[in-house]
Amino acid sequence: MTALATLADMQQAARRRLPKMIFDYVAGGAGDETTLAANRTDFARYRLEQRVLVDCSAQDLSATVLGRALPQPFMAAPVGFLGLCAPRGEQQLAAAARAAGMPVCLSSFSMASIAELRAHSDGPLDFQLYVLTDREVTAALVDAANAAGCGALYVTVDTALTNVRDRDVRNGFRGVSRMTPSMLARFALKPGWSLPMLATGMPSIRALDPYPQFGRGALAQAANLGQRIDRTLSVADLAWLRKRWPGRLVVKGVLSGADAVKAREAGADAVVVSNHGGRQLDPAASAISVLPEVVAAVGPAFEVLVDGGFRRGSDILIALALGASGVLLGRPIAYGLAAGGAAGVARVIEILRAEMMATLALMGLASVAELKARGPAALRLA
Numbered sequence: 001m002t003a004l005a006t007l008a009d010m011q012q013a014a015r016r017r018l019p020k021m022i023f024d025y026v027a028g029g030a031g032d033e034t035t036l037a038a039n040r041t042d043f044a045r046y047r048l049e050q051r052v053l054v055d056c057s058a059q060d061l062s063a064t065v066l067g068r069a070l071p072q073p074f075m076a077a078p079v080g081f082l083g084l085c086a087p088r089g090e091q092q093l094a095a096a097a098r099a100a101g102m103p104v105c106l107s108s109f110s111m112a113s114i115a116e117l118r119a120h121s122d123g124p125l126d127f128q129l130y131v132l133t134d135r136e137v138t139a140a141l142v143d144a145a146n147a148a149g150c151g152a153l154y155v156t157v158d159t160a161l162t163n164v165r166d167r168d169v170r171n172g173f174r175g176v177s178r179m180t181p182s183m184l185a186r187f188a189l190k191p192g193w194s195l196p197m198l199a200t201g202m203p204s205i206r207a208l209d210p211y212p213q214f215g216r217g218a219l220a221q222a223a224n225l226g227q228r229i230d231r232t233l234s235v236a237d238l239a240w241l242r243k244r245w246p247g248r249l250v251v252k253g254v255l256s257g258a259d260a261v262k263a264r265e266a267g268a269d270a271v272v273v274s275n276h277g278g279r280q281l282d283p284a285a286s287a288i289s290v291l292p293e294v295v296a297a298v299g300p301a302f303e304v305l306v307d308g309g310f311r312r313g314s315d316i317l318i319a320l321a322l323g324a325s326g327v328l329l330g331r332p333i334a335y336g337l338a339a340g341g342a343a344g345v346a347r348v349i350e351i352l353r354a355e356m357m358a359t360l361a362l363m364g365l366a367s368v369a370e371l372k373a374r375g376p377a378a379l380r381l382a
């Protein structure tokens with residue numbers, strides 16, 4: 001893994017290992033992938049302020065995010081189907097994350113249930129919820145997350161429908177409800193991936209196994225789950241969740257100051273500025289471009305997280321300077337798992353930590369806390 005120098009290298013390693021259909025599912029975005037691209041390119045609006053002649057012999061990346069003291073201010077975003085990136089992908093992620101003190105947010109679209117993940121890891125875990133038209137199942141998922149000791153419930157609000165991703169259509173991966181012979185033939189072309197996957201048996205979304213209305217097997221369950229995401233989701237539902245969920249309530253998927261204020265007024269403890277990694281509305285604003293507006297709208301007492309396109313330690317530092325308390329990583333985690341399982345995720349974390357430390361040192365800063373105190377003054381516009 002050490003020959004992989006950057007997260008871009010990790011992406012290439014994942015591309016080599018995964019069947020094209022699975023790689024494209026992870027890498028792709030909606031529409032013309034304008035937002036997907038902007039999530040990366042808009043970091044170039046900023047330059048970092050260089051400061052010299054100060055002691056920067058050591059760097060401290062620790063930070064408090066959602067009430068947890070963390071060794072570094074980044075976390076694993078909820079990503080569906082991690083169990084298709086690597087055998088027992090969610091468990092492998094949990095193992096690597098636990099060793100690094102990194103919280104993992106388990107997606108509703110996961111092979112492992114939250115109880116299984118908790119049995120595997122005593123590290124910090126969170127759960128991502130889609131509010132379903134079936135409120136009983138929704139409530140059961142919330143209660144399972146609570147029973148598993150999750151610190152935060154992320155309610156994803158930008159997925160009233162799952163937008164079309166053209167790569168999935170071309171690959172025959174959109175809306176499929178069972179494995180087809182053509183899929184199996186294509187999977188056979190990547191034995192390094194398919195043989196270990198075969199050994200783990202027929203994948204399913206374990207949390208949904210007790211509910212026959214979702215069908216059998218991961219593909220059928222995912223198709224049904226997608227159709228049952230409640231399009232009428234409103235602030236009243238957030239208030240319902242606020243009553244039911246005792247931990248931190250995080251609203252994921254806001255892209256304006258006004259919506260962030262709405263979430264705060266409905267009882268949320270934090271928002272994630274996110275466009276779902278460019279997988280939903282396209283063209284929408286990049287996450288980093290909206291972050292300052294959201295921070296200004298909610299004020300300093302309310303926590304703002306952000307995700308979308310973070311691939312360098314410097315990207316994370318830009319978001320922290322702009323007022324984010326933490327950053328979520330989606331695809332980099334999936335690529336790490338695909339490229340090397342738990343060791344791949346550990347390498348992703350190591351690369352980002354090393355980049356953050358070197359960058360802070362060259363900015364003349366000793367810690368993330370110092371960077372946050374300096375705020376936007378640590379940046380210049382390009």
Ligand code: FNR
Nearest residue numbers: 026077078079080107156276277307308309330331
């Ligand atoms: C996601 N994302 C996501 N979000 C969510 O709330 N629930 C989910 O089930 C998923 N599933 C999912 C699958 C895949 C393959 C990807 C790439 C993303 C979105 C995710 O949490 C996050 O917002 C983005 O991935 C962040 O962008 P980057 O880091 O991937 O650029």
